[in-house]
Amino acid sequence: MPIPVTIADDSMMSRKAVRRALPADWDIEITEATNGKEALAAVEAGKAEVLFLDLTMPELDGFGVLRYLHEHHAKTIVIVISADIQPEAKKLVDSLGAFRFLHKPLNAEQLSQVLFDVGLI
Structure with a gap:
């Protein structure tokens, strides 16, 4: 059964970069969000067991998303990029419970190592 993953970033190029960096053999179903409100909607809909989250987004930034998840969805695995x-x-x-903080531009090997460290692959 695929793992529900959401990529939340207002930049289409950044979302594509995350998609390209993900391991090809990882069994996932990807949802994309362009702002924090869409990211939270994906979480509420069960589409974000894993959330790749940018901090600077319109409507609700990544910090706001993390605050909400910290209070309501502690089981969501958040990797900030x-x-x-x-x-x-x-x-x-x-402090808000993100599992890792990765810097842009994203490095595929670093991402794979984080996914391994967190126990996702």
């Missing part, structure tokens, strides 16, 4: 590399941002992301 962002160009925001400020130490304060990373601390906040960690």
Whole structure:
């Protein structure tokens, strides 16, 4: 049974980069979200057991998504992928329960290692 995965990023190119970086043999069903509200809708619909989350998005940013998930969906595995590399941002992301923080541009080998470390592959 495929794992439901959502890629949340307002940039189509960034969403495509995440898709390309995912292991080809990983049995998943991908949903895409262009903002935080769409990401939360995907979580509520059961389409985001794993959530790849950008921090800078319109309508509801990644921090808002993380706050909501921290309170309501602690089982969602969140991997933040962002160009925001400020130490304060990373601390906040960690405190809100994200499993990992990866920097853009995304490295496929690094992503595979994170998926292995988290027990997803």
